[in-house]
Amino acid sequence: MWRMLLTLRPLFLVLFLLLTFSLHAQSTPGPGCKPIKQRELWHDRIDREQKNILRADGKADEIFVASRDEEINFLATRSLVEKIDRLQCLVESDTVLKAQVKVAYLTGIEKLLKTFQSSFRARRIAGSNLPTLIEAFEKAILLDKQGVSILPVVEANIYEIGNLVVSTEIFKSNPGYKASRNLLVLKYGEQYPDKILYTLKSNPDVPFRDSLILIAAYKYPRQLYDYAAANNNLGYAIRKIDDPLVKTISKMATSKGSGQLYFPFLDNIVKGKQTFEDIDAVKGDDVKYYKLLVKTRVDYVYRMQQKEQVFEMESLNWWLKKKANEYFVKRINELHNEPDAKRFQILQQLNAQELYYLIVNTESEIYTSSYVRGVYPLVMQRVGNRGDSLLQMVNFDRFKKFIKMAAGFNTLSHFLNSFPKNGEADLLMTAFVNGLEKSEGLEDGVDVADSYASIHETIPPIADEMLRNVKLNYEKNLSQNNKRGMVIYNILYKLFLSADTTKTVDLTSEFGIPPVYNVNYSSLVTPDSTQTAIMSMFFFGDKDGKDDYNDFIQQFSNANWKKNDAKQWVVFTSVKGKPVSIFANKPFDEESGEDEKAQVAMTAWQLEKGLSPTIVVHRGHSYYAESTIEHIQPTAKIVFLGSCGGYHLIHDVLSHSGDAHIIASKQIGKRIINRPFLELLTDKLRGGQNVDWIPFWSEFSQKAGKVDGFADYIPPHKNLGAIFIKAYKSQMMQNES
Numbered sequence: 001m002w003r004m005l006l007t008l009r010p011l012f013l014v015l016f017l018l019l020t021f022s023l024h025a026q027s028t029p030g031p032g033c034k035p036i037k038q039r040e041l042w043h044d045r046i047d048r049e050q051k052n053i054l055r056a057d058g059k060a061d062e063i064f065v066a067s068r069d070e071e072i073n074f075l076a077t078r079s080l081v082e083k084i085d086r087l088q089c090l091v092e093s094d095t096v097l098k099a100q101v102k103v104a105y106l107t108g109i110e111k112l113l114k115t116f117q118s119s120f121r122a123r124r125i126a127g128s129n130l131p132t133l134i135e136a137f138e139k140a141i142l143l144d145k146q147g148v149s150i151l152p153v154v155e156a157n158i159y160e161i162g163n164l165v166v167s168t169e170i171f172k173s174n175p176g177y178k179a180s181r182n183l184l185v186l187k188y189g190e191q192y193p194d195k196i197l198y199t200l201k202s203n204p205d206v207p208f209r210d211s212l213i214l215i216a217a218y219k220y221p222r223q224l225y226d227y228a229a230a231n232n233n234l235g236y237a238i239r240k241i242d243d244p245l246v247k248t249i250s251k252m253a254t255s256k257g258s259g260q261l262y263f264p265f266l267d268n269i270v271k272g273k274q275t276f277e278d279i280d281a282v283k284g285d286d287v288k289y290y291k292l293l294v295k296t297r298v299d300y301v302y303r304m305q306q307k308e309q310v311f312e313m314e315s316l317n318w319w320l321k322k323k324a325n326e327y328f329v330k331r332i333n334e335l336h337n338e339p340d341a342k343r344f345q346i347l348q349q350l351n352a353q354e355l356y357y358l359i360v361n362t363e364s365e366i367y368t369s370s371y372v373r374g375v376y377p378l379v380m381q382r383v384g385n386r387g388d389s390l391l392q393m394v395n396f397d398r399f400k401k402f403i404k405m406a407a408g409f410n411t412l413s414h415f416l417n418s419f420p421k422n423g424e425a426d427l428l429m430t431a432f433v434n435g436l437e438k439s440e441g442l443e444d445g446v447d448v449a450d451s452y453a454s455i456h457e458t459i460p461p462i463a464d465e466m467l468r469n470v471k472l473n474y475e476k477n478l479s480q481n482n483k484r485g486m487v488i489y490n491i492l493y494k495l496f497l498s499a500d501t502t503k504t505v506d507l508t509s510e511f512g513i514p515p516v517y518n519v520n521y522s523s524l525v526t527p528d529s530t531q532t533a534i535m536s537m538f539f540f541g542d543k544d545g546k547d548d549y550n551d552f553i554q555q556f557s558n559a560n561w562k563k564n565d566a567k568q569w570v571v572f573t574s575v576k577g578k579p580v581s582i583f584a585n586k587p588f589d590e591e592s593g594e595d596e597k598a599q600v601a602m603t604a605w606q607l608e609k610g611l612s613p614t615i616v617v618h619r620g621h622s623y624y625a626e627s628t629i630e631h632i633q634p635t636a637k638i639v640f641l642g643s644c645g646g647y648h649l650i651h652d653v654l655s656h657s658g659d660a661h662i663i664a665s666k667q668i669g670k671r672i673i674n675r676p677f678l679e680l681l682t683d684k685l686r687g688g689q690n691v692d693w694i695p696f697w698s699e700f701s702q703k704a705g706k707v708d709g710f711a712d713y714i715p716p717h718k719n720l721g722a723i724f725i726k727a728y729k730s731q732m733m734q735n736e737s
Contacts, residue, residue: 033089066127149176437485541590577686
């Protein structure tokens with residue numbers, strides 16, 4: 001019979017809803033249960049909450065869509081309508097209950113539905129739990145009527161259901177109320193261990209408090225540090241626990257000065273390998289503190305490779321990055337106009353391991369010149385130009401990041417050639433490619449994709465081996481039916497093939513992404529009748545920025561363009577060919593921040609006039625590039641980062657415009673290269689032509705190909721990291737649909 005009803009479910013559901021909602025229209029809990037006049041208000045409130053839940057799925061109809069499963073939706077709707085009506089009737093028709101108790105139970109039903117609705121909307125509870133919730137609440141009422149503990153109801157259900165039942169607050173006089181509240185704290189802590197301490201702060205006297213504190217301490221020691229320092233009941237309770245880890249963290253939290261400086265060394269202190277006095281001896285000296293951080297990181301990595309648990313590696317990493325950036329890299333970056341001997345003097349006190357961690361912790365901060373002229377050659381000098389020795393010294397920690405950066409800064413060929421034994425470099429690159437399906441996020445996959453173009457051009461045999469290993473990894477994931485791994489390695493395989501211009505790989509059709517090899521002219525112009533291509537150029541107020549700006553003004557001061565001068569920016573509009581407008585902010589003094597104000601004003605004016613730029617050009621040092629990226633609109637189709645190291649910012653660009661074609665330099669951006677690129681691009685725009693990157697790059701090469709550094713400019717169709725991100729998102733969306 002039930003199977004037959006399921007086949008007729010849509011029709012049956014309509015008939016069922018017509019019947020039940022005709023009853024609701026009468027504001028009654030059901031046939032034969034008409035409430036007395038004094039309690040009609042409470043029943044009306046329940047009816048209102050039933051209707052509110054029906055609308056909670058976003059549709060004002062008579063079906064509660066709790067999930068994609070029609071049967072679940074049917075059962076949830078039936079419970080909401082039929083079971084709630086029955087529960088109302090159960091309360092109303094009871095001849096023993098006093099009037100005030102009936103009102104309390106009816107109020108509880110209303111609050112249950114109201115809190116369920118808010119929790120469902122906030123995605124704190126699944127809609128499919130509604131039938132179980134109503135059933136649990138009915139059982140709690142039946143037990144409460146008999147004066148029996150409601151604890152079994154809370155024990156039998158998940159936290160979300162038990163909490164909604166108890167939080168109606170109509171069971172406060174029940175003999176199991178306190179035990180139920182305590183059990184909910186325990187259930188919540190077990191289900192959400194990262195919220196244990198937050199919950200205990202409001203419930204410090206639960207009988208299992210110390211057990212929960214220990215769970216939190218070993219899972220989230222950094223959280224315990226914050227709570228242990230507080231002068232409240234929970235803080236006192238934490239500091240009384242006799243456990244080595246808790247006692248150590250409590251001592252850190254209550255120490256004078258910055259107890260956080262001890263935290264990176266928590267594991268060693270707990271295990272008796274370091275003392276507070278050891279850290280006190282160095283924490284006032286940035287260099288010595290950084291050196292101790294590196295030494296500890298190398299030790300922790302080795303122990304983790306031996307399957308040993310290590311506490312608070314995250315804190316160690318945070319301080320390592322902070323000190324690497326603030327004390328070392330920031331300083332050598334700021335001295336970029338000074339002679340190398342003065343600029344890199346601060347690095348002379350560091351050994352190979354310490355220099356290595358400067359590199360892998362400062363990917364987005366280190367200037368190209370700081371890496372190429374300073375840190376990289378010095379670290380290789382420290383190890384006698386032996387890359388294998390360097391990686392062994394750090395137990396191969398974060399070697400994928402190091403390889404990716406070496407490829408990006410064009411030093412990978414030098415690094416791999418420093419391996420003295422045949423096959424060692426091949427093994428390293430095999431490990432570089434393997435296991436991407438196991439990594440969290442996309443960083444490792446992007447690192448591999450980003451690296452391949454450079455490797456393909458500079459070390460073809462290694463590139464061939466990478467391609468073979470990618471194919472092997474795809475086949476392994478295919479045999480294991482690992483969909484994520486299949487997507488990652490299939491994308492990488494096709495990307496690697498596309499890097500060979502002799503291969504005809506249509507990445508657009510392969511991955512369902514926008515065209516990679518060209519940008520249609522129609523996508524570069526405004527949708528209004530003027531059909532104008534809008535370009536934004538961003539300049540900065542340092543000496544180089546002002547020189548770039550003056551060069552730009554000179555370049556476009558010719559018969560093809562008309563100049564319009566505003567207070568904070570200039571606009572060149574084409575007078576020959578198709579309409580093109582080039583906006584450029586004036587590079588005011590960098591110290592005053594006026595150039596930034598000019599950029600903001602220019603962008604705001606464009607948006608106000610509906611002139612969203614489809615082309616964005618950054619002209620300035622790499623440390624200004626992030627400022628330019630903040631102005632990129634989703635309409636941007638071409639982004640040119642004519643700066644040192646702009647290649648490393650492609651991922652930030654895509655977060656602003658997911659379809660952008662990005663041109664950037666892996667190393668030093670040069671005015672003599674940027675100039676012909678802009679001339680060629682604007683000529684295409686004035687001619688109303690599509691931008692086809694392969695022939696475009698061929699023309700660009702004829703104009704600037706002989707200039708040293710041209711090979712470091714990466715065209716969009718070879719910007720494999722950007723294409724990887726676009727393809728992965730597209731492929732995973734297709735798999736989910």
